[in-house]
Amino acid sequence: xxxxxxxxxxxxxxxxxxxxxxxxxxxxxxxxxxxxxxxxxxxxxxxxxxxxxxxxxxxxxxxxxxxxxxxxxxxxxxxxxxxxxxxxxxxxxxxxxxxxxxxxxxxxxxxxxxxxxxxxxxxxxxxxxxxxxxxxxxxxxxxxxxxxxxxxxxxxxxxxxxxxxxxxxxxxxxxxxxxxxxxxxxxxxxxxxxxxxxxxxxxxxxxxxxxxxxxxxxxxxxxxxxxxxxxxxxxxxxxxxxxxxxxxxxxxxxxxxxxxxxxxxxxxxxxxxxxxxxxxxxxxxxxxxxxxxxxxxxxxxxxxxxxxxxxxxxxxxxxxxxxxxxxxxxxxxxxxxxxxxxxxxxxxxxxxxxxxxxxxxxxxxxxxxxxxxxxxxxxxxxxxxxxxxxxxxxxxxxxxxxxxxxxxxxxxxxxxxxxxxxxxxxxxxxxxxxxxxxxxxxxxxxxxxxxxxxxxxxxxxxxxxxxxxxxxxxxxxxxxxxxxxxxxxxxxxxxxxxxxxxxxxxxxxxxxxxxxxxxxxxxxxxxxxxxxxxxxx
Numbered sequence: 001x002x003x004x005x006x007x008x009x010x011x012x013x014x015x016x017x018x019x020x021x022x023x024x025x026x027x028x029x030x031x032x033x034x035x036x037x038x039x040x041x042x043x044x045x046x047x048x049x050x051x052x053x054x055x056x057x058x059x060x061x062x063x064x065x066x067x068x069x070x071x072x073x074x075x076x077x078x079x080x081x082x083x084x085x086x087x088x089x090x091x092x093x094x095x096x097x098x099x100x101x102x103x104x105x106x107x108x109x110x111x112x113x114x115x116x117x118x119x120x121x122x123x124x125x126x127x128x129x130x131x132x133x134x135x136x137x138x139x140x141x142x143x144x145x146x147x148x149x150x151x152x153x154x155x156x157x158x159x160x161x162x163x164x165x166x167x168x169x170x171x172x173x174x175x176x177x178x179x180x181x182x183x184x185x186x187x188x189x190x191x192x193x194x195x196x197x198x199x200x201x202x203x204x205x206x207x208x209x210x211x212x213x214x215x216x217x218x219x220x221x222x223x224x225x226x227x228x229x230x231x232x233x234x235x236x237x238x239x240x241x242x243x244x245x246x247x248x249x250x251x252x253x254x255x256x257x258x259x260x261x262x263x264x265x266x267x268x269x270x271x272x273x274x275x276x277x278x279x280x281x282x283x284x285x286x287x288x289x290x291x292x293x294x295x296x297x298x299x300x301x302x303x304x305x306x307x308x309x310x311x312x313x314x315x316x317x318x319x320x321x322x323x324x325x326x327x328x329x330x331x332x333x334x335x336x337x338x339x340x341x342x343x344x345x346x347x348x349x350x351x352x353x354x355x356x357x358x359x360x361x362x363x364x365x366x367x368x369x370x371x372x373x374x375x376x377x378x379x380x381x382x383x384x385x386x387x388x389x390x391x392x393x394x395x396x397x398x399x400x401x402x403x404x405x406x407x408x409x410x411x412x413x414x415x416x417x418x419x420x421x422x423x424x425x426x427x428x429x430x431x432x433x434x435x436x437x438x439x440x441x442x443x444x445x446x447x448x449x450x451x452x453x454x455x456x457x458x459x460x461x462x463x464x465x466x467x468x469x470x471x472x473x474x475x476x477x478x479x480x481x482x483x484x485x486x487x488x489x490x491x492x493x494x495x496x497x498x499x500x501x502x503x504x505x506x507x508x509x510x511x512x513x514x515x516x517x518x519x520x521x522x523x524x525x526x527x528x529x530x531x532x533x534x535x536x537x
Contacts, residue, residue, distance in 0.1 A: 019077040025118045026141045030069035038065050078139055087137055097137050103127045107151045109293035121147045126327050189348035190275030190334055199336035200266035201259035202311040270335045300325045302481035302507035304349055306474040318342045323508035330508055346382040352458035381462045381476040386449030392496045393516035394445045401441040405433045444469040450514045452528050463529050465514045475512050479529045481505045487522055501525060
């Protein structure tokens with residue numbers, strides 16, 4: 001009988017809260033951002049106005065865009081009540097978003113260069129669920145001085161009792177149902193350093209930035225201008241040596257430009273990165289021109305992935321991303337960084353709550369001997385040795401990498417036996433491919449493995465799997481997050497006596513595979529990780 005009066009009182013308190021407008025300084029921000037967004041349209045209007053002689057065509061789009069941007073301030077209101085946070089927006093189509101405060105799982109803060117100059121910030125509220133662009137609860141923009149207190153108030157409920165996850169039983173819960181109180185003092189578990197920029201060129205980020213620009217330029221005639229230039233004709237007429245030198249110079253120029261683009265992107269995105277943990281949430285802050293503050297709910301953490309692309313791995317680096325459920329399933333925690341820094345943050349991220357305060361603040365070298373088994377020094381999921389998958393898996397690695405080499409050599413031999421003669425230099429192609437294929441096969445096998453860490457009083461069962469060479473991932477997944485299994489066997493896998501085990505989960509990549517595992521071990525793995533859920537053969 002008391003529930004309805006209480007609900008009515010809460011609704012009345014919510015209704016009494018006044019609606020507020022965004023900061024007036026956004027009247028300067030939105031017109032500029034909208035004009036930048038529609039630059040191609042403005043360029044087209046200027047060209048149309050110049051060619052037609054009617055310069056009004058150049059002015060009309062700017063007036064419409066700026067006018068539409070200004071209406072946002074007049075049509076957007078919000079209020080923060082005791083039970084809900086509400087947002088009303090839209091000119092032609094009115095929209096109202098309402099988020100219960102008890103469902104708020106993250107409050108992210110973002111401010112680009114223009115926002116920072118004007119003392120503004122963008123506040124985005126997340127509930128842990130995927131949301132379309134039009135359904136995102138975002139306040140753009142508020143006074144930057146009032147954003148931190150508002151963020152603290154919206155996340156105040158997360159400092160209390162942790163909400164049990166629907167897809168797992170928290171092993172840290174004691175017999176009485178209470179969960180140990182979280183720390184209230186944030187602890188820094190990751191810190192960006194300027195020297196890490198040297199790892200930026202060891203990824204494909206630079207190519208991803210430069211390739212669209214080059215493609216756009218070639219599409220609009222740059223290639224024709226270059227190839228018809230006198231410099232290109234002089235190189236073509238200079239003989240083989242000049243062509244080789246020009247090719248080497250072009251390659252060096254591409255590498256330099258791509259590396260510079262990668263370093264620039266790395267600096268602007270991750271400058272000043274700090275990762276803090278208060279026991280209930282992970283807090284990330286980074287950015288040079290656009291600063292971002294991201295909050296991750298630890299209750300939705302299901303593990304972590306260490307990314308080790310080939311070049312980055314050879315340089316002693318790696319990347320770290322969290323395996324989460326909800327709207328940020330693969331949130332990057334650390335970008336390209338030294339392996340020691342990644343292992344340090346990974347250890348704090350996956351360590352039991354009871355020993356997080358005892359872990360060293362600075363990364364320490366991995367101990368050997370008796371000290372290697374001390375969980376206070378070496379966190380288990382990130383450093384557990386992996387079990388190899390046996391000779392059948394090794395043969396399959398070599399078969400896959402050597403097959404193209406054999407086919408190319410057989411094709412060349414067949415052409416020669418058919419009476420078609422070609423330069424013997426062509427045999428360098430399979431000859432050079434052979435050692436590369438052998439090295440790749442061996443590296444793929446060495447990178448293949450898995451481990452199962454049994455459940456303890458303070459930790460769940462862990463499934464660790466690793467695979468790949470050019471792009472290698474080490475996935476550490478909590479067993480309570482696994483919701484199903486698939487055992488896949490192709491025709492060649494059946495002949496080799498191996499299988500691929502796929503763990504299905506609602507977090508991260510959704511599918512985590514243990515590749516080419518002996519069949520008998522595959523079923524034992526499923527029973528060990530999720531007892532009582534082995535499925536049927």
